[in-house]
Amino acid sequence: YDLAVNGVRQLVPYVAGKPIEELERELGLTDIVKLASNENPLGPGKKALAAIQATLPKLTLYPDGNGFSLKSALAKKYKVNADQITLGNGSNELLELVARAFLAPGLEAMFSEHAFAVYPIVTQAVGATAAIIPALHYGNDLAAMAARVSAKTRVIFIANPNNPTGTLLRQADLQRFVSSLPGHCLCVLDEAYFEFVDNKEGINSLDWLLANPNLIITRTFSKAYGLAGLRVGYSLSSPEIADILNRVRQPFNNNALALAAAEAALADGDYLQQTIATNTQGMQDLTIGFKGLGLEWIPSAGNFVSVDLKRPGQPIYEALLRLGVIVRPVANYGLPNHLRISIGTPAENQFFLKALADTLANV
Numbered sequence: 001y002d003l004a005v006n007g008v009r010q011l012v013p014y015v016a017g018k019p020i021e022e023l024e025r026e027l028g029l030t031d032i033v034k035l036a037s038n039e040n041p042l043g044p045g046k047k048a049l050a051a052i053q054a055t056l057p058k059l060t061l062y063p064d065g066n067g068f069s070l071k072s073a074l075a076k077k078y079k080v081n082a083d084q085i086t087l088g089n090g091s092n093e094l095l096e097l098v099a100r101a102f103l104a105p106g107l108e109a110m111f112s113e114h115a116f117a118v119y120p121i122v123t124q125a126v127g128a129t130a131a132i133i134p135a136l137h138y139g140n141d142l143a144a145m146a147a148r149v150s151a152k153t154r155v156i157f158i159a160n161p162n163n164p165t166g167t168l169l170r171q172a173d174l175q176r177f178v179s180s181l182p183g184h185c186l187c188v189l190d191e192a193y194f195e196f197v198d199n200k201e202g203i204n205s206l207d208w209l210l211a212n213p214n215l216i217i218t219r220t221f222s223k224a225y226g227l228a229g230l231r232v233g234y235s236l237s238s239p240e241i242a243d244i245l246n247r248v249r250q251p252f253n254n255n256a257l258a259l260a261a262a263e264a265a266l267a268d269g270d271y272l273q274q275t276i277a278t279n280t281q282g283m284q285d286l287t288i289g290f291k292g293l294g295l296e297w298i299p300s301a302g303n304f305v306s307v308d309l310k311r312p313g314q315p316i317y318e319a320l321l322r323l324g325v326i327v328r329p330v331a332n333y334g335l336p337n338h339l340r341i342s343i344g345t346p347a348e349n350q351f352f353l354k355a356l357a358d359t360l361a362n363v
């Protein structure tokens with residue numbers, strides 16, 4: 001459509017998976033196992049559901065447009081001030097707010113090869129250009145990124161762990177990188193999966209947030225907190241950056257159910273622990289299964305793992321679909337021979353492994 005501005009006309013939209021119900025109808029199957037969108041296989045926690053229930057009678061009112069209560073709970077948990085927090089409709093919205101506030105035609109965003117698909121979308125949508133830096137061992141090559149920073153580079157998107165490869169940067173390297181950036185260049189550290197990172201490896205980016213005024217950390221309730229359908233994310237930054245993001249934010253960008261559920265989920269330590277234990281066990285089960293099938297995978301710090309099939313992933317994806325398992329082809333991420341598998345429940349993981357073994361034997 002010619003009236004759309006140039007950058008937008010050339011955009012390749014994010015392709016989300018089909019709803020399970022539609023696929024079940026199409027394939028004539030029931031009980032499809034979906035391991036495709038890095039969701040929490042446990043379902044929402046009881047505390048989050050109770051908070052939703054308690055909020056239902058208040059739905060004629062607008063939600064709290066400043067998210068006071070959720071921000072206070074986040075501030076307390078992470079020992080930051082509430083004015084350092086910005087809430088978004090999923091952490092995707094925070095990425096978009098950053099692009100709208102800090103990018104424009106003539107300016108540049110930088111991110112890695114195999115990086116999250118939303119970075120190019122938000123960049124192009126505001127007419128900025130993207131500098132895509134070749135990956136190092138499937139992850140962000142910080143030295144190559146630092147070397148490419150120019151006067152035009154205003155935002156660098158780094159996911160840690162990275163989706164879809166699951167690679168994790170060392171905190172010392174990341175800190176050195178962020179503190180070496182020139183003042184005109186912001187770093188968005190996308191920690192959508194940080195809760196899954198093994199504590200021993202540690203993520204301590206919050207400790208150096210204050211010392212790095214050009215750092216924006218984004219996190220989400222979609223993954224470890226199991227609330228992807230409600231769309232709640234947040235950023236942690238300097239108050240100055242939070243103030244700018246708030247200026248471009250829609251009022252009431254988080255609905256009342258989402259705000260209440262997120263706050264309850266944040267206080268539900270048991271659910272989080274159970275989620276992490278399920279993930280750790282599931283990652284182990286899947287990788288043992290891959291090994292048994294003679295397959296290699298990219299070691300992942302997230303709640304998903306990309307397995308190398310050494311042949312095009314698309315036909316295997318389609319064969320798995322016919323057996324009732326949805327996984328994620330990642331050819332559009334520059335990984336045509338990989339499939340990304342989200343960690344499921346023990347039963348889902350075994351169902352997938354059996355389907356994969358059958359498929360590889362027959363395709």
Ligand code: PMP
Nearest residue numbers: 090091092159163192220222233
């Ligand atoms: N960042 C990364 C790296 C992701 O993988 C995702 C989810 N796929 C998001 C951000 C966005 O998640 P949400 O908008 O649900 O918070």
